[in-house]
Amino acid sequence: MSRVSQPWPPVPVEPAVPHPKAPSPGTELGVHFAECFGCGDEADAGLHLRSTVGEGQVVHSRFTVTAAHQGAPGLAHGGLLACAFDEALGSAVGNLMRRPAVTGKLETDFRRPVPVGSTLFIEARLDGIAGRKIYVSADGHLDAEDGPVAVSARALFVVVGFEHFSTHGDPQALEKLAEQHKKNLQQRGERDWEINP
Numbered sequence: 418m419s420r421v422s423q424p425w426p427p428v429p430v431e432p433a434v435p436h437p438k439a440p441s442p443g444t445e446l447g448v449h450f451a452e453c454f455g456c457g458d459e460a461d462a463g464l465h466l467r468s469t470v471g472e473g474q475v476v477h478s479r480f481t482v483t484a485a486h487q488g489a490p491g492l493a494h495g496g497l498l499a500c501a502f503d504e505a506l507g508s509a510v511g512n513l514m515r516r517p518a519v520t521g522k523l524e525t526d527f528r529r530p531v532p533v534g535s536t537l538f539i540e541a542r543l544d545g546i547a548g549r550k551i552y553v554s555a556d557g558h559l560d561a562e563d564g565p566v567a568v569s570a571r572a573l574f575v576v577v578g579f580e581h582f583s584t585h586g587d588p589q590a591l592e593k594l595a596e597q598h599k600k601n602l603q604q605r606g607e608r609d610w611e612i613n614p
């Protein structure tokens with residue numbers, strides 16, 4: 418089977434222009450929800466992924482693989498690596514577009530094993546937008562921002578309304594998320610997102 422994927426984005430798109438009030442390059446994005454497996458401080462075995470806004474339509478994220486993340490002995494579990502990309506890509510969509518969106522489709526390409534103890538540097542970018550569909554992609558570099566690419570990913574995020582979370586999620590946890598969100602914005606001197614698609 419060829420590694421060559423279908424054209425990307427798969428449909429005609431407009432440029433995904435970051436929101437005028439998106440955090441500026443160099444901004445550390447912080448935790449979006451303390452219990453999030455991808456970034457949360459309260460998720461003990463989680464990825465503790467951290468993200469910084471890059472130039473243009475890019476967010477840089479990184480996380481260090483621990484023994485809790487193993488699949489094969491001494492190597493990161495592939496599904497867990499996909500999780501890291503979901504988080505990194507979601508962070509790019511949420512923070513640059515400032516619209517609530519959820520992963521509709523996520524495709525990963527595992528190119529090199531990722532050992533326990535290594536750090537994956539993930540560069541996620543906005544590739545285009547078509548209505549509610551936001552196309553994003555990312556490369557994960559091993560142990561340095563310019564290290565060899567170990568994993569690549571492409572994803573479709575779909576913009577949703579707040580009711581997606583209020584209908585399907587946990588109302589108490591949503592309050593906690595809202596507080597964290599407000600705190601993050603205050604720390605960065607920013608105002609709130611638009612919440613309707």
Ligand SMILES: CCCCCCCC(=O)SCCNC(=O)CCNC(=O)[C@H](O)C(C)(C)COP(=O)(O)OP(=O)(O)OC[C@H]1O[C@@H](n2cnc3c(N)ncnc32)[C@H](O)[C@@H]1OP(=O)(O)O
Pocket residue numbers: 449455503504505506507508511512518519520521522548549550573575577
């Ligand atoms: C800072 C935050 C970081 C967080 C990172 C973590 C992000 C996550 O993990 S989110 C959790 C995982 N994702 C989910 O739980 C989503 C579950 N899925 C859903 O709720 C719904 O299927 C949802 C919202 C994606 C789409 O449903 P709905 O709102 O009814 O829209 P729908 O009309 O079906 O789709 C909208 C468009 O997207 C397209 N689409 C949706 N899913 C797909 C897919 N899998 N493949 C291709 N296209 C798709 C549809 O074809 C449609 O296209 P068009 O507008 O051209 O007709």
